[in-house]
Amino acid sequence: MDERLDGMTTDEAVRVRGLVKRYPDKVAVNGVDLDIHRGEVFALLGPNGAGKTTTVEILEGYRRADLGEVTVLGVDPARGDRHWRARLGIVSQTSRDEAELSVAELVNHFAGYYPAPRDPDEVIAAVGLDEKRRTRTRKLSGGQRRRLDVALGVIGNPELLFLDEPTTGFDPEARRQFWALIENLRTEGTTILLTTHYLDEAEHLADRVGVIADGQMVEVGTPETLGGRGARTARVSWLSPDGMREVRTDEPTAEVARLMAQYGGEVPELEVRRPSLEDIYLELIGRPAVAAEPTSLTAGAVR
Amino acid sequence: MSAVATTTLPSPLKVGLSRTRLEVKQFFREREQLIFTFFFPIIFLAIFSAVFSGTDFSGGVTAATYFTPGMIASGIFLTSFQSLAITIAMERDEDLLKRLRGTPMSPQSYFIGKIGLVLTTSILQFGLLLAIAGLLLGVDIPTEPSKWLHFLWIFVLGTASGSVLGIAFSVVPKSGKAASAVVTPVVLLLQFISGVYFVYSSLPAWMRTVSEFFPLKWLAQGMRSVFLPDGYEVNEPGGSWQLGTGAIVLSIWLVVGLVVAQRVFRWTRRDAG
Numbered sequence: 195m196d197e198r199l200d201g202m203t204t205d206e207a208v209r210v211r212g213l214v215k216r217y218p219d220k221v222a223v224n225g226v227d228l229d230i231h232r233g234e235v236f237a238l239l240g241p242n243g244a245g246k247t248t249t250v251e252i253l254e255g256y257r258r259a260d261l262g263e264v265t266v267l268g269v270d271p272a273r274g275d276r277h278w279r280a281r282l283g284i285v286s287q288t289s290r291d292e293a294e295l296s297v298a299e300l301v302n303h304f305a306g307y308y309p310a311p312r313d314p315d316e317v318i319a320a321v322g323l324d325e326k327r328r329t330r331t332r333k334l335s336g337g338q339r340r341r342l343d344v345a346l347g348v349i350g351n352p353e354l355l356f357l358d359e360p361t362t363g364f365d366p367e368a369r370r371q372f373w374a375l376i377e378n379l380r381t382e383g384t385t386i387l388l389t390t391h392y393l394d395e396a397e398h399l400a401d402r403v404g405v406i407a408d409g410q411m412v413e414v415g416t417p418e419t420l421g422g423r424g425a426r427t428a429r430v431s432w433l434s435p436d437g438m439r440e441v442r443t444d445e446p447t448a449e450v451a452r453l454m455a456q457y458g459g460e461v462p463e464l465e466v467r468r469p470s471l472e473d474i475y476l477e478l479i480g481r482p483a484v485a486a487e488p489t490s491l492t493a494g495a496v497r
Numbered sequence: 498m499s500a501v502a503t504t505t506l507p508s509p510l511k512v513g514l515s516r517t518r519l520e521v522k523q524f525f526r527e528r529e530q531l532i533f534t535f536f537f538p539i540i541f542l543a544i545f546s547a548v549f550s551g552t553d554f555s556g557g558v559t560a561a562t563y564f565t566p567g568m569i570a571s572g573i574f575l576t577s578f579q580s581l582a583i584t585i586a587m588e589r590d591e592d593l594l595k596r597l598r599g600t601p602m603s604p605q606s607y608f609i610g611k612i613g614l615v616l617t618t619s620i621l622q623f624g625l626l627l628a629i630a631g632l633l634l635g636v637d638i639p640t641e642p643s644k645w646l647h648f649l650w651i652f653v654l655g656t657a658s659g660s661v662l663g664i665a666f667s668v669v670p671k672s673g674k675a676a677s678a679v680v681t682p683v684v685l686l687l688q689f690i691s692g693v694y695f696v697y698s699s700l701p702a703w704m705r706t707v708s709e710f711f712p713l714k715w716l717a718q719g720m721r722s723v724f725l726p727d728g729y730e731v732n733e734p735g736g737s738w739q740l741g742t743g744a745i746v747l748s749i750w751l752v753v754g755l756v757v758a759q760r761v762f763r764w765t766r767r768d769a770g
Contacts, residue, residue, distance in 0.1 A: 254599060255599075256595065256598070256599070256765060276506055276601040276602075276603060277504075277506065277601070279599065279600060279601040280504070280506060280601035282599070284596075284599035284600075286592060286595060286596065286599070289592065289596075290591050290592075291588065291591040291592060291593030291596065292523070292593060294522075294523045294526035294527055295519065295522065295523055295526075299519070299522070303515060303516075303519050304600065306507055306511070306512055306515050307507065307512060307600045307601050307602045308506075308507070308600075308601060309504035309505060309506050309507070309601075310504055330526075346596070350600070350601070
């Protein structure tokens with residue numbers, strides 16, 4: 195009885211130790227450890243080619259690990275059977291299939307694959323495609339298409355949902371709507387593994403973040419503590435008579451008060467900044483952020 | 498936990514039938530498939546009947562009568578081999594197969610869906626061909642039960658071998674876009690050398706020899722045995738319908754196709770590692 199092992203040996207939805215995957219021309223994953231707790235949203239970050247997708251596809255059972263120990267919902271993905279797959283939801287990167295079928299046809303059809311699916315109409319409404327029920331997939335916009343993918347991913351009421359770069363190509367409004375959808379799923383207790391290029395997305399959605407670079411897990415932490423406390427040191431900058439000045443300090447408020455006293459009120463060009471998740475991320479993967487640029491403008495995609 | 502793990506999954510047959518409905522729906526919504534797979538033999542039968550209307554086919558057989566069995570055989574080959582080879586190659590390239598593999602759907606259900614699609618489209622196509630040939634082109638449709646019994650096994654063996662060969666061949670095109678370009682010429686070539694578009698006995702001997710290695714020739718010859726008048730087999734190169742040999746060759750292709758399809762079929766693209 196495989197089932198008895200589920201959830202007994204571990205409370206982790208995903209447990210990975212020493213994962214290695216080699217391809218003929220390179221080592222894609224080189225000793226990754228990873229734990230994802232039940233009920234959390236875990237974001238996997240990393241540049242293209244860092245080993246994100248390979249890792250996720252091993253967890254999904256699409257690829258075989260060369261070395262290491264992998265357990266997903268208590269089962270080795272290489273041996274995952276239909277019962278195991280029924281507990282997963284997978285939203286892969288690409289999707290251009292089934293062009294001639296409508297949203298409602300597809301969602302209803304996929305519901306028939308699962309032992310205890312969600313209500314198709316509710317799922318369609320939840321992803322915001324109610325008005326597109328009768329629309330053929332071919333005619334959906336990129337964002338709508340992606341929401342259909344999520345609908346097909348969650349229709350089986352999964353315990354664990356994989357989301358591989360779900361919002362690539364979304365406009366800001368569509369991304370906000372998408373985030374709300376993911377937050378609802380989290381509230382319902384779904385464990386989510388998200389890979390993304392968008393740092394603000396990880397910051398917004400994830401309970402914990404893991405950064406992969408060159409096939410290794412560089413760091414795991416909450417979005418607030420990633421990179422260590424020191425990395426979060428504030429920078430206060432202002433325009434002094436001699437030009438722009440900047441000081442790094444753990445007590446920015448005191449610094450600002452000092453400046454106010456010095457200038458007798460308004461401090462020219464005053465700015466207090468903490469490094470964004472993006473700054474820390476770039477540091478972790480060994481690509482220093484361009485310091486001069488205001489981070490608020492670069493909080494977009496990292497490629 | 499155990500409550501989740503012990504829930505019964507939907508039966509593969511039920512899901513397979515649901516896939517059949519979906520496949521058929523999609524087939525009739527794709528214009529390209531509809532024209533080049535479904536209506537192709539019907540269009541060609543009409544054209545050939547018109548072009549060769551003045552030609553004498555010996556034994557009082559009209560052009561329409563002579564070409565009807567060839568087009569029926571060709572249609573079976575199109576709705577099974579060509580249709581599956583192209584659509585599965587595209588479904589693999591578009592990651593539909595990968596998506597399906599990530600669900601608890603049984604692989605059996607997928608193939609039940611494909612078999613259901615082939616049966617539905619080939620039966621509909623045959624019915625339409627027969628209606629047009631009989632009602633519009635004045636072709637004599639056989640009434641003897643023995644001929645229809647022959648038709649039945651030839652039809653089943655033809656669709657079955659065409660289907661497994663199509664599933665196996667779907668790994669050949671490197672991308673979904675290339676699928677039509679890779680599969681269609683193969684089918685076209687076989688149609689030319691197997692006596693679908695020409696009177697088989699008028700083909701050069703070497704060409705007939707080549708065609709004897711492939712299923713379409715035997716499928717076409719079998720259909721001629723059903724739809725051409727008794728005694729017409731004297732016009733065949735061997736002087737007979739060779740139904741026994743046909744059954745053996747088609748069966749060999751069915752078994753070979755089955756084995757190869759099982760070995761080469763994959764759910765993900767080749768470049769997906």
